Amino acid sequence: MATAQAPAVATPTTRTARVKKPRDRGQASMLVRVFLAVLCLLWMIPLVGTFITSFRSEQDANSTGWWTVFTHPNLSLSNYHDVIVQADLGQAFINSFAIVLPATFIPILIAAFAAYAFTFMEFWGREALFVIVVSLLVVPNYVSFVPILKIYADVHLAGQFPAAWLAHIGFGMSLAIYILRNYMATLPRTVIESAQIDGATHFQTFYRLILPMSVPALASFAIFQFLWTWNDLLVALMFIQPGDNAPITVATYQLIGQQGQNWNLVTAGGIVSLVVPILVFLALQRYFVRGLTAGAVKG
């Protein structure tokens, strides 16, 4: 008679992900729900107020609070018309795109190559060079402004789009390499190895295999960089300066400086500058979240 071995306690290592039991979801207490609902409402109030004000006339906006619009509506689109014509926001809008698109695309290209090298290639100094990249993540952009401004002045680059492109490329490089490399490190090595056995060069492996496989990380960094450069004020102020090439952040800032009392115009300008980032964010949140969590949470 074979002695039956006491079965080992089934170790639950096979389900390390959190199993969603029915009792976990949708079972928040009333208190929690109310708290979260109130928080979300409060969170949205500043934005709602601005949105409403952008449709009010100058007199209304300066004499009564925006909440009175619920009892005394008097809305119009004149603010938007005025601000687009006066502050040339149409031009600023185009400028923003002209600055942001290369500033998003080029760093990704450059960082993808570097990340590939750091992940899949063996070379002397690999770890040290990568540690330098990581440590530069914390360096503030300010260190560059004064010397770069001088150099730009010498080569007559100040105020032109490439001035901002180069700056955004340089400033975003550390983060890009860090995120992409962390993601590439999670890709299955076997695929790459079999490709190399089949005689693929590094360039082919990179272009045909790694790049397509890294799309989630590329996409999430692209969104991050897009939002960052679209919303940037300081680099634009420094290197593009107010004028023909000013992007929408600088133009909106100019509105605040000059207008003093005319807050209704400023709100319309503010809402215009919010539209693109919010749309991009809403449409692509999933990638954004995935990108933020890649490499930040282990396992």
Add this chain to the structure above:
Amino acid sequence: MALKIIYALLTVVAGIGASIALYWVLNKVVELLPGPTERRLKPYAYILPAYVAIIFFLIYPGILTVIDSFKDSTSQSWVGFANFSKLLSSHDFQQTLLNTLLWIIIVPVLTVVLGLAVATLADKLSPRGENLTKTIIFAPMAISFVGAGTVWKYVYAYSSSGDQIGLLNAIATKLGHSPVAWLSLSSFHVNSLLLMVMLLWAQVGYGMVLLSSAVKGVPEETLEAAAIDGATNSQTFFRVVVPQIMGTIVTVFVTVLITVMKLFDIVFVMTNGSFNTNVVGTEFFNQLFTYFDYGTASAIVVLLMLAVVPVMWYQVRHFKREEAI
């Protein structure tokens, strides 16, 4: 107008095309070399443009800035430590440093606490409710600080008489108080705290997203084990969940800390540092563009870099530890 669009499009295409061409050329050049050399040099060719960017935009200017901080306002002659002693002994700059320190202490801590609170509580909702909550809390991250300044002016606005257009003052007057010029209220740093609320509004979403992933990643078994041992909800939270997500908490804390140290936009747009809200970022900007004092501006940056070094050291150590797992 159409001409401007075409011009912008052309510059964009040219810029992107140029960088693709750059890599193609680099690759061809390296391929021309004989086999073993090619293999050894190729990695460096791949990281070269990235490193050129970093060296040109971060390392080289950093060194130049350090040198400039020992020179006078037009960077013509050496003044030794004069810029530094002038800054550190100036009462205004000491206040600026104190303000920056307040920001650095308060904002990261609150971001982590609020982010964790929302992440944990939202986790208990149904998936749709949770998604909606998270989207709303996260949305301000997509807004530029200039846009946020516009938005929050309507909360803090002050009129000396008549109806109030700012939300806070409207509430205050309804409760019977006279209106308060919130952003000028420097006693107890109330105005700085109000500005911090703006940054929290934007950053808590970021912390919440990261911490939510971490919280969801905590193995169910540990929670069950705690429940079997008779732990209450709060005991489970603080003794089982928090230790396991400490890595993410640190990541959020450090990232927000770095953002706060560099903070410029919010203060600049709302008050430009007046009424004792000045922080290091705005001071740097004003020294450079209002006073045209390169020396002092550079000195400010050097001081900031010195403050960042411990964070950098910690970041590298944290990174190395994570890599070793």
